[in-house]
Structure formats: C-alpha cells, structure tokens
Amino acid sequence: MAAINLTKMDKKEVIQKVIENGGTGITKCIQCNACASVCPVAKAGFPLYGRLLFRKLQTGHFEEIIEDSSSWACQACNRCTEICPRDAKPFEMVFAFRRMQANELAISTSAFTPLMNLHATGHAVYSEASKDLRVSVGLSPEPVTSISSEEAQQEMRTLLDNSPMGELGIF
Amino acid sequence: MDKCGMYLGCNIPFKAPDIEQSFYKVFPALGIEVVDMEGATCCPAWGTAPSFDVDTWLAVSGRNITIAEQKNVDIMTGCNSCFGVLSEARHMINHDPERKKTVDRNLGLINRKFQGTSEIYHVSHVLYKNIGVDKIKENITHPLTDLKIAVQPGCHILWPSEVMAVKEKNSFFPTILKELCQALGADVPHYSKLNACCGMGAMRSTDQVRSLGLVKDKLISMQEEIAPDMIVTTCSSCYLQFDGAQKILREKGEIDFQIPVFYYTQLLALCMGFDPKQVAAISETPRDAIIQKIQGATRLVN
Structure with a gap:
C-alpha cells in the first residue's frame, strides 16, 4: 500500500539538539503535564506548551513546530521547573526549543530591536527620551552603566561578536 | 551588610528613573550604602542572549557580576527579570564545571575573571533580611x-x-x-x-x-x-x-x-x-x- 513518506529530522538527532541547547531533562519528561497547570503561556491561550511541545521534541517532530511562536511568549517564570515531579526542568526545555528556532532564524520579529540595542549600547531597552525623564526626577541624564562607557560597550560587542550569535549575522 | 552594588538593568534607569531615585533616597537613610556598578550592561534580558546560546548568556551575566566582585560587594537588583537572569547564571556557573571553563575562556577575551564571590539579592531581600521590618x-x-x-x-x-x-x-x-x-x-x-x-x-x-x-x-x-x-x-x-x-x-x-x-x-x-x-x-x-x-x-x- 502506498504511503506518503514525510522527511524529518531523526528522533535521536532532535533529542540531542535539545540537550545541547540546555534542555537536558527532555528524556525525563513522562507527559504528566503538571507544568501546564501553572504555565502563563497555557493560561493565556497559546497553542504549543507543556507536554505537547515536549512530546513533539521527544518524537523528533521539530520541523513541524519550528515556526510556532508560543515559545517566544514563555515568561521564563520557572513555575514549571518549581513543580515538575521528575525534575525535568521544563523551562530549560522550552528555552532549548527557542534556541533551536533562533539558530534557524525562526525568530519573533519583536526580538530584533532589543538585540540591536544590546549590541550598540549594552542595553536591550534604551531610549533617548530617557534623558529628559531622568533629569526631571533629579538624576544625571545617563546612569553609570554601559550607556555612559564606550569601554563597557566595546566589551559587550567583543562578547557578542565572538559568540555563536555573531555568526548568525543579526548584528 | 552595610553596602551593596546597585544593579540597575534597563527598564528602571530608562523608563522609570523615579524608581532609581527612590533607591538612592531610602537605602542610605536605612543604613545601606548604594555602590554604583559602573559599566554594567543589560543582564542580558531573556529575549536576547538567553534565547540564543547559554554560554553567551553566562558570559554577559558573568561580566556584570565581576563588576561587583571587583568592589567586594554583593549585588541587589530592582528588576525581577535581572534578578532571575543573574541568579540562574551564577548558579549554573558555580555548579557546572564545563560551563565555568567556557565562561572563563569568554571573559578572558575582555580580561575579566569570574570569582563567584558576589551574591545576587533583590532589593526586597535587602529590605526584608538586612534592614528588617522593625527598622x-x-x-x-x-x-x-x-x-x-x-x-x-x-x-x-x-x-x-x-x-x-x-x-x-x-x-x-x-x-x-x-x-x-x-x-x-x-x-x-x-x-x-x-x-x-x-x-x-x-x-x-x-x-x-x-x-x-x-x-x-x-x-x-x-x-x-x-x-x-x-x-x-x-x-x-x-x-x-x-x-x-x-x-x-x-x-x-x-x-x-x-x-x-x-x-x-x-x-x-x-x-x-x-x-x-x-x-x-x-x-x-x-x-x-x-x-x-x-x-x-x-x-x-x-
């Protein structure tokens, strides 16, 4: 009988990538979904979280979910890691998946501005308008952070340019 | 504790500097000297380096922590995200020898070394544990x-x-x-x-x-x-x-x-x-x- 043969990454290859990207608990997950019971991403109505996400990864279905933006809504709140009965650290698996997406440039468009800011100023969030705000409450126009230190900004650029992020061509 | 490194992050100094000003008013009045962390950068925020590569996250967080280490102070953050990012980074660097080696190599590029001597606190921890509700x-x-x-x-x-x-x-x-x-x-x-x-x-x-x-x-x-x-x-x-x-x-x-x-x-x-x-x-x-x-x-x- 004829069948459609979908190509996909090998199951072991996907699990290995999740582990390499920090999701070392992926093989511990037994699909109990306790993580989802406390997850803001689940509560807010996003489609891909908890055991569904981890099952897709455990069974090698990475390409099928690579474009899903649910992982980019993860608040990194770690409620899941606090309560996981298997100590699988679900947060680290979600972020491992996010890193696998990012390294394929399947990135939320909202991520680019903070990245460019980080590379240019050392701060992900920055606005020129802050100078007037600061002066209005009796502070110096700039804080004593990297924003007022060319040397500190250069240190940040050295770290980023020499990292795997530098090779993605996003800066 | 009679002094603490003030880690500002991004949102407080650039969006809500009146919060920053409140730190400079209340802590000295309650007996804690606020020590500037010159050259500190973003923690880095969850959506930046931590979303791409663990070792880059640890290098940037590690660099921020070394600024406090050089001044022999612990760190207090006013932003929960910065507190989480820095606390998790410090924990990983201290508990994973392979990660620590990579952090050392990356921070070597900018002539810094992570010592692990500065603890990460939140502003509310310093208020509650070090100053106390009675004071x-x-x-x-x-x-x-x-x-x-x-x-x-x-x-x-x-x-x-x-x-x-x-x-x-x-x-x-x-x-x-x-x-x-x-x-x-x-x-x-x-x-x-x-x-x-x-x-x-x-x-x-x-x-x-x-x-x-x-x-x-x-x-x-x-x-x-x-x-x-x-x-x-x-x-x-x-x-x-x-x-x-x-x-x-x-x-x-x-x-x-x-x-x-x-x-x-x-x-x-x-x-x-x-x-x-x-x-x-x-x-x-x-x-x-x-x-x-x-x-x-x-x-x-x-």
Missing part, C-alpha cells in the same frame, strides 16, 4: 493607616527557588512583600490571583492581546475581592504592566476602575517624607490623589 517601621513618618494594598511580588523573584539566596517559605504563597507593606501600616489582604503572572515581558511583545488578558484577570481579582487603594510591586516589569495596561484596558472599555501603582521603594520613600516629584513622578495611571493622602498633614507622625 522600616521606626523610619516612617507618614504611615499608611486605613489604606489597603494589593501586592504583586512578580515571578522571577519566586522561581526557581533552587537558585536563590533568599527563599519564601512557600513560593506559591509569598509573604515578604506583604510584610514589607504591613510595616508601613497598611492593610494587605489576600486575593485569589496573588501568584498569577501579569503578562509583561516576552508575552507582551509576542501577543499584546493575550498579555493584556492576564493583567486584566489580575486587576479584576484585586478590585472585586479587596478593592485596594493601590497596587504595590517589587518588579519593574510588573510596575510598567499594571501602570500602563490599565490605561489601555480603560480605553477599550474592558475595565471601569483605576488603581494607582507603586514600586515598593517609591511608596517607602513617600512614607519617609521624600519629595514625590523625585521618587514617584512618572506614571500612566494617576497617583497624585493617593500621594496627597499619604503625605497629607493629618497622617504625619513624630
């Missing part, structure tokens, strides 16, 4: 008698508790911020969505509608269950969400009330008599009326 009570001149507060501790100060130097007895029923607010004389009743997420951060930038849904749920829980005079938080992201989202939700007709929002040290500074034009001057949701009430002549003690 706070002794130093307030404008107590919040007959005023009711809904507290919002936020997420990253609570979980994962494994990596944190100061822990709540039960992270799903946190009490530190409640006790800090009670020290000001306020009534701080429980509400059912106390430990729920406010929807700020990554969720807000990924899907504003869903993000606003979470904060709306919390606001309604607060209003219907305890009708507070104000919301008080120790997270700068929660502060921006509760303050800014109320305006949007009112304009959309989704809520018909407004509750003033304060970062805890802003409120503490007001209770200590500091000038609201410096410590509580920037907000979307009006605070003038409640500030007048707090600093009104009838409340003044001593």
